[in-house]
Amino acid sequence: MSYVEGLRCKVCSTLYPVEARTICPEDFGPLEVSYDYEAMRGSVSQQSIEAGPASLWRYRDLLPIEGEPKAGLRSGMTPLIKADRLAAELGVAELYIKDDSANYPTFSYKDRVVSVAVTKAIELGFDTVGCASTGNLAHSVAAHAAQAGLQAVVLIPHDLEEGKILATQVFGQRMVKIDGNYDDVNRLCSQIAGEFPYALVNVNLRPFYTEGAKTHGFEIAEQLGWRLPQHTVVPVAGGTILPKIWKAFQEFIDLDLVEDTKPTIHAAQPAGCNPVAEAIEEGAEVFRPQKPDTVAKSLAIGNPADGFFVMEVVRDSGGASASPPDEEILSAVELLASTEGIFAEPAGGTTLAGAIRLIESGQIPRGESICVCITGNGLKTAEAFRGRFAEAPVIAARLDAFTEVMASSEKNELTAVATASTVE
């Protein structure tokens, strides 16, 4: 039993039954899960959610599954950290990090969407799941498929970080590298979905998959003590999570679970791949696709099909966008690490560097509450930091050698350099 009514076209509002379908055949508008919110009223409460499991499935009434969850039973409920040391560094009053680099089992926000999509794939009777991915999604699909006893076929661009590739291959599923960029992979997958009997989680199961991203927003609100941050800064790749965080906030408002404090959502994209941020900055109606060239490979989507909805949410909420270049992105990863002990992937550096730009430009006032969404873990992209740190000294195992090396000022000099490079 669920509150799902069906799949509704975001453009013409036609309602379709629950099935593996992603676009409206009338106008190609994306389909979104539609719920009976009236029926939820009175049943879905702060208490009913708090009584649920310590995973994203505590929000199952607002997720599109019919039976019991079959994947991701330990996914979600990642830390929301009050980042006081980073706040002091940036000169802001109230700063939070929503840390999906600690998500289970594959350390990115993708464990949320995959938990829902794999459960749905099983409900719909598929035995093979797959995806088009910039790395984190492939990693998560392979892990969840292995755990659920399904087959997986994951498609990725050929030039991803080695850490993501090996960490995916260990699950023993099929991986195919495409000689092209993510947009080529995505285009191929939309054709594969029409020809092969696969549940491609972000293609033909997309309406269900994207609903999982709402749980990132639900958790922010619940973990803040059932209130919304005034500013939420979100990275943009394909454009899934930003509109879904907005939808999560609006659902909680509509169900009277939080007060409507008029939250603002801001978008961050790397300068080397910023079609949506650029269109927002220019006030354009449509974005122009780009050929990505950025260290933030998980954000390297030059033709984001949900980019239009990102633009809509950012504008409707009174938000802004920022496009930091690679050096600022890597420096922001180092700043987050050195102040809060969190190692984010460059996508997280993009979000933090974007937040810093918006704070410095006054678009995010220093006195208002800010949440920065970290969606992936730096351990998978460690090679992005190769050559950025001085070699650690190698010494003999003798106390005098250690005393001598500690007397040198090398560490202090390095710290000074690292700090200087973060303050642009």
Add this chain to the structure above:
Amino acid sequence: MSNEVKVHIPGELRAQVDDQTEVAISGATVQEVLGSLASTYPVLGKRLFSPEGQLNRFVNIYLNDEDIRFLDNLDTALSNGDEISIVPAIAGG
């Protein structure tokens, strides 16, 4: 000058073109080819173009392997034997 090109039809649209997977059409530009496809198959045409002639924003058009927005968009000139693909936009992740 008019060239004959092949237009690949996605699964979602094949019912509107008598279940063909590809259609051969002549035209000098992408606009001409899609325009004549739209007038030959008006149900498909209504889905591809707005009444004002704007291409549906949820559809991507590729000439050979390149998105036409990286070329001259609908004005992109065609050569004999080119292949055009109509691909519904599906977001990724």
